Ligand SMILES: Nc1ncnc2c1ncn2[C@@H]1O[C@H](COP(=O)(O)OP(=O)(O)OP(=O)(O)O)[C@@H](O)[C@H]1O
């Protein structure tokens with residue numbers, strides 16, 4: 217026989233004694249796991265939606281609505297390009313990238329297209345290098361619901377993202393337009409009377425960008441003869457900052473413009489996420505309080521009913537350490553089982569009910585299993601600590617007393 | 620080998636001090652078979668637990684093999700019990716959720732013996748007490764006599780040098796009582812020490828030394844006095 221056998225046999229002998237503790241832990245963990253699991257996918261869904269929208273904050277000329285922008289960014293109204301410089305030097309926390317755009321109608325091989333002028337990322341970096349480190353790098357507070365998971369890069373969508381390098385004589389072709397016109401990298405194309413070299417064909421993104429041609433902002437400004445203006449500035453901001461006043465700061469900084477946040481589109485989901493976040497804290501407190509009390513209680517009862525056994529073991533030569541280990545191991549087992557059951561139950565609830573309620577596909581998160589089991593074991597062991605010490609301090613002579 | 624040096628034990632009961640053991644000095648030599656008799660409440664169990672290192676005295680010292688038991692740390696005292704002492708209880712005190720075999724293995728587990736050794740030794744001891752066919756029975760599936768035999772096997776499995784027994788035959792039928800007592804005699808013949816608290820004249824008569832306890836005061840009883848038919852008609856304790 218070994219120590220584990222001793223612990224297991226006792227548990228099997230009196231399974232009811234640990235049922236309440238196990239149940240409380242299981243339910244508490246299940247609630248936590250379910251919430252965290254759904255929240256994870258919900259946050260990801262928000263992030264993905266925002267990413268699909270590209271920027272999450274837009275600076276538009278006064279009088280242009282979000283609807284105008286979405287129906288076509290060819291609304292014709294402009295604002296000075298120097299706003300972009302102003303933003304770049306502003307050192308505003310939470311701004312991850314800036315993308316000014318100017319869209320003008322043009323023709324390519326007798327085909328009506330939209331020529332979009334963009335600024336390559338390298339120009340910002342060059343300017344911002346001596347000025348600030350905040351811009352374009354997510355700051356410390358921005359870890360949750362980052363609006364741009366991963367680094368992104370030029371390969372997704374040039375207007376939504378940023379293009380690292382783009383020279384004044386170059387053009388980028390959307391996937392659809394490249395296919396329709398048959399142009400390849402290195403081809404020369406004539407746009408608004410000037411010949412540009414196709415430096416890249418962009419991979420298909422499934423958005424309007426596939427049907428567009430991109431060129432350097434300053435080239436487009438020169439060819440369209442509109443002066444140093446842009447139609448809009450797309451800003452990728454850290455979601456939390458966007459939610460917490462970045463928009464207002466931008467509006468204050470750029471009078472005469474309209475600053476709108478695209479996250480309004482996903483506002484309900486963001487607030488649901490926040491609710492879930494708070495709920496999970498609440499459940500954590502409940503789990504620790506209730507499960508801890510329940511485990512402590514059942515351990516105290518267990519110590520009481522096993523006084524004679526403890527006395528006997530001590531008479532035979534068990535050390536106090538051995539005795540307290542008997543009870544702590546039991547708590548570890550209860551915590552482990554509770555965490556495991558809770559994880560299974562919570563994940564099941566998240567995958568079935570959770571995904572139904574939120575309309576987001578949810579799959580179990582294995583990392584939560586480790587957290588659930590570890591956390592539950594910790595709570596349960598901590599709760600059993602004091603009763604176990606009491607057991608160790610019992611007098612062995614009580615096994616001589618009848619009863 | 621065991622010495623009580625001016626040892627006394629008082630209990631406090633609602634402002635009143637109860638003397639369970641008056642200051643006592645006593646030496647028990649290695650190889651003695653001592654019976655302790657006395658009326659109920661006279662302090663016999665108290666003395667036994669003091670000797671066994673399980674109850675700290677109010678005054679005095681308890682020496683075991685030149686070690687002052689209660690000057691040792693709790694864990695060290697547990698080690699002395701584990702390696703040198705064996706206990707037999709009136710109520711057997713088997714662990715209820717373990718089989719007979721496992722109950723006998725517990726002291727070996729506490730000593731850190733490997734599983735195979737535990738199993739072999741426990742089997743050996745169970746067959747010594749005639750219970751090899753009951754190895755997988757739980758205590759509740761055993762008769763009282765069988766339970767005490769399992770308890771005896773558990774005590775002997777460690778090969779202790781001293782056995783402390785508190786009314787070991789109090790709950791037993793005559794057959795098992797004899798069985799247990801002959802084990803004690805055999806243990807004694809092997810040169811080991813036994814301190815046995817008992818109410819029964821028959822059990823006490825097997826001992827080589829008789830101590831009588833009355834109101835916490837202990838005194839030696841010469842053997843002829845103990846066995847005189849008129850002084851103690853049926854029971855030594857009355
Ligand atoms: N834990 C305790 N607290 C207070 N008093 C106690 C305690 N244990 C024993 N006593 C008292 O000490 C005295 C001696 O008790 P003890 O159990 O040693 O007697 P005993 O001789 O073994 O009796 P019995 O033959 O009935 O087993 C009794 O008066 C008892 O009430």
Ligand SMILES: [Mg+2]
Pocket residue numbers: 663664665785
């Ligand atoms: Mg007693």
